[in-house]
Amino acid sequence: MELIGLALLHPDYYQISIYWKQWTMAATIAILIGNLIFWTGIITVYMTSVQLEIKWRVIGILCGWIPIIHLITLGKIIHITSNEIHIEKNKIKLNESRQRDEICKTKYPILLVHGVFFRDFQYINYWGRIPNELQKNGATIYYGNQQSADSVENCGKELADRIKEIILETNCQKVNIIAHSKGGLDSRAAISTWGMDKYVVSLTTINTPHRGCEFADYLLSKAPESLKMSVAKTYNTALKKIGDPNPNFIEAVTDLTASACKKRNESMTNSPNVYYQSVGSKLNTPSGGRFPLNMTHSFVKYFDGANDGLVGENSFPWGEHYQFLTVKGKRGISHGDMVDLNRENFDDFDVREFYVQLVADLKKKGL
Known part of the structure; x- marks a missing residue:
């Protein structure tokens, strides 16, 4: 008990305590921001993508609760859907280029x-x-x-x-x-x-x-x-x-x-x-x-x-x-x-x- 009391009286103890609180707060904020990025991204992709398979939709939800892993998963999902975006952009350009021709009329x-x-x-x-x-x-x-x-x-x-x-x-x-x-x-x-x-x-x-x-x-x-x-x-x-x-x-x-x-x-x-x-x-x-x-x-x-x-x-x-x-x-x-x-x-x-x-x-x- 005396040793604990002496430790509490040591000036470095309070400095370490402050650092620990700051680190904990920073980590909490980082996790919250990471979750916000993930769930915003995942909801956007799920609502707009036609090509994303059910398998990846399930993996996304399951990994959504694991810090760091969830951002890696989001990156993979975005990579999968980027090809869809590329295809649809080309579709739009193609249809615009022949719009006047009405080739299917x-x-x-x-x-x-x-x-x-x-x-x-x-x-x-x-x-x-x-x-x-x-x-x-x-x-x-x-x-x-x-x-x-x-x-x-x-x-x-x-x-x-x-x-x-x-x-x-x-x-x-x-x-x-x-x-x-x-x-x-x-x-x-x-x-x-x-x-x-x-x-x-x-x-x-x-x-x-x-x-x-x-x-x-x-x-x-x-x-x-x-x-x-x-x-x-x-x-x-x-x-x-x-x-x-x-x-x-x-x-x-x-x-x-x-x-x-x-x-x-x-x-x-x-x-x-x-x-x-x-x-x-x-x-x-x-x-x-x-x-x-x-x-x-x-x-x-x-x-x-x-x-x-x-x-x-x-x-x-x-x-x-x-x-x-x-x-x-x-x-x-x-x-x-x-x-x-x-x-x-x-x-x-x-x-x-x-x-x-x-x-x-x-x-x-x-x-």
Whole structure:
């Protein structure tokens, strides 16, 4: 006790105490400033970035509470998103440079037709950033608004009604259809079965299973009836609640089988009044795709060969012109990539510019 008392009386003790308090205060202020910088930066990036993956968003939150580490993490996240900024700046410059040309202002408007198990929601666009890019370059866009799941014939009827509605409202006379996946089959039905060849000037199908999916035949033949009915009931009930008037899961899946498509192709022939063209793509490896296509690629490959994660390459071609797309390396271009499902930029393929040039080509053809 006497030693402690002597220490307290020593003049250096108070000097050290002052230094310690100053250091503690400085460290506290530094931590607070660091946290302020981090959370301001992270919130800004999270609210504005489309490209930042969920993985890095989670890492950012977890590391946000660890001093110094959080600033290193923020630096990494900013580095990732800097490429996004560079791409978007170039996009703006490109669109401004050709704004007067309106290269996507076709004679007839564009009707975008979605694929199976999706809908044309008002706030979540099936086609990602594509429609906005087309509109910036002069395109007039409409949507199919057919049900998410039903037979090709029934969805074709819905599209036929939609086409007549657009023509009645706008007096545009005809439309150019760009359809993805099953939407291409629905569109062919609208043209050939429901008489829309009078009102459709062109049909471009994107990754459409014109010859069906062999794996779908296998699954439907092997799955227990009780399981199929249970899945169908769950799906149909859920989709009715979000807008489908009469969804039919079983009819939709059945119409995607190779056997159903073979039979349909024999009777549903092309119209000479319509320009048909098609596009397909390939996912190079399972790891190149996003969930769930990274899980389905190998299974589909067993039955259908090279594929986009869902549809075999041999099923894509239809019409006068066919374009096959892929990129080097393990990635490739998936079924979802072709409609900008994940809003993702990746090397060697710009999905937005691809559609701009696709529509620009329709304009050059006078369509």
